[in-house]
Amino acid sequence: MTKISNIFSLLAMAATISVAFASCNSSEKLEMNKRDALKELQPVTRAVGTKTPKLTVYIETNDVNPLNAKEYYFCNSNPQEEVIDHVILFASNINGTANSATLYHNPNQTYILNHASTLIQPLQQKGIKVLLGVLGNWTGVGFANLTSDMRESFAQQIASCVNTYGLDGVDFDDEYANYSVAPSNLPSPSGANYGALVERVKQLLPGKLVTAFRYGYALSFPQSTLNVIDYMWPNFGANNAAPAGFSANKWAKMSIHIDNSGTTNPSAALIRSSAATYTGYGAIMMFNMREWNTASIMNYFAPYVWGQNVCWTGVSHPKNY
Numbered sequence: 001m002t003k004i005s006n007i008f009s010l011l012a013m014a015a016t017i018s019v020a021f022a023s024c025n026s027s028e029k030l031e032m033n034k035r036d037a038l039k040e041l042q043p044v045t046r047a048v049g050t051k052t053p054k055l056t057v058y059i060e061t062n063d064v065n066p067l068n069a070k071e072y073y074f075c076n077s078n079p080q081e082e083v084i085d086h087v088i089l090f091a092s093n094i095n096g097t098a099n100s101a102t103l104y105h106n107p108n109q110t111y112i113l114n115h116a117s118t119l120i121q122p123l124q125q126k127g128i129k130v131l132l133g134v135l136g137n138w139t140g141v142g143f144a145n146l147t148s149d150m151r152e153s154f155a156q157q158i159a160s161c162v163n164t165y166g167l168d169g170v171d172f173d174d175e176y177a178n179y180s181v182a183p184s185n186l187p188s189p190s191g192a193n194y195g196a197l198v199e200r201v202k203q204l205l206p207g208k209l210v211t212a213f214r215y216g217y218a219l220s221f222p223q224s225t226l227n228v229i230d231y232m233w234p235n236f237g238a239n240n241a242a243p244a245g246f247s248a249n250k251w252a253k254m255s256i257h258i259d260n261s262g263t264t265n266p267s268a269a270l271i272r273s274s275a276a277t278y279t280g281y282g283a284i285m286m287f288n289m290r291e292w293n294t295a296s297i298m299n300y301f302a303p304y305v306w307g308q309n310v311c312w313t314g315v316s317h318p319k320n321y
Contacts, residue, residue: 051306053278054085055298056211056231056252058133058287061089061108065317066119068291070126072298075311082126083298083310086209086231088171091133092161094154096141098183101154103161104137111321113165119321120166129168131209132161135175142177143197144189144217151197159204169209169230170201174216191220202228214243233285238266238274252283258290258297268300275301291316 059066069087073080089112095104105113112119120130136142146154158170172194179189187193194217202210211231212218218232226246233252234240242251254274257265264271278284284301286294298310 051085052249053252053281053305054231054283055083056086056088056233056283056285057084057289058088058090058285060288061091061112062106063319064289064291065319065321066112066130067122067317069128069289070123071313071315071317072295072310073313074302074306074308077308080313082128083302084128086129086131086168086211087123088131088133088211090171091135091173093135093137094139094142094177095137096139096146096150098185099150101141101146101150103134103154103157108321113161115321116165124166124168129209131169131171131211132158132165132167133171133173134158135173136177138176138178140178140180140182141186142179142189142194142216143172143174144177144191144194145179145182145186146193146197147186151193151200155197155200155204158201162205162208167208169205169211171211171213172198172218173213174218175213177216189217191217191225192222194218195221195225198225199228219243231283233283236265236287238270247282248280249282251281252285253278253281254301255285256287256297258286258288258294260288260290262290262292262294262297264297264300268297271300272304275304278305291318 057069059069066087066089069084070082072083074083089109092109093104093106095102123130161167162170174194182189198210198212198221209230210228211233212229214232214234221243223245226243229250231250231252232243232246234255236255236257238254240253240255242248242253254271256271278301284305286297293312295310295312302308302310
């Protein structure tokens with residue numbers, strides 16, 4: 001009710017202004033102010049930065065509040081320019097039986113999705129894209145061994161989740177499916193089967209990001225799948241070659257794992273040497289970003305790939321869910 005009254009107040013003001021300024025076409029001025037009035041009621045979301053490579057971070061949501069990703073900016077930028085481009089909420093799961101595949105959110109993921117206005121939208125308002133991470137869950141059913149009916153159902157569930165909660169896409173990680181205990185009626189797992197799921201999700205979410213961790217049956221994606229994936233991350237390292245047929249401008253040659261004490265894999269020295277020649281690559285991935293300051297780790301590569309240093313606001317968001 002309040003929003004509606006605000007719209008009428010703003011439109012009334014716009015009409016008054018259009019009469020006062022005779023030099024403008026009145027109807028044109030009114031339409032302009034109508035658009036401005038409606039804009040004021042929409043979430044303020046900046047466009048994603050034009051910098052390359054993009055920085056993607058995986059947030060272990062069981063342990064870390066995703067809001068910590070918005071506290072990094074390029075030093076001396078005014079207004080402050082965000083450093084992180086993509087946040088992956090890690091992770092929801094594929095759960096399965098002999099006849100079904102279900103998108104499952106544990107209590108932490110469920111809380112974040114149900115509180116998108118306070119735990120997701122503040123990131124998006126900074127221009128950060130937020131993706132749903134999806135992972136296997138030891139049931140023997142994974143992305144790579146679904147029947148066609150199960151694949152369609154699971155793809156629809158992913159699309160519904162992304163759209164319902166206003167997410168910016170989905171990331172696939174083919175780990176922990178435990179294919180060795182799969183029900184006997186399911187197809188043998190394959191990159192082609194996994195790829196068919198990825199391609200169907202992209203069809204259902206044409207304006208969203210679809211990304212993948214290059215592990216498991218993602219190692220044998222067909223070319224048609226490689227063509228539709230927006231970004232792909234290797235299994236850690238500083239100088240990983242892009243898969244044949246996959247464009248370097250969608251590849252993270254550098255994929256960094258941070259352990260809980262701040263040590264990285266690859267080492268700081270390898271990150272710096274790789275970053276010094278990081279030409280043509282579209283992304284850098286960091287896994288397990290924590291609630292404490294990781295700007296020093298980002299500065300292993302930031303001055304080389306972007307010509308700027310990274311600063312931290314000093315704000316740490318505790319896990320409060």
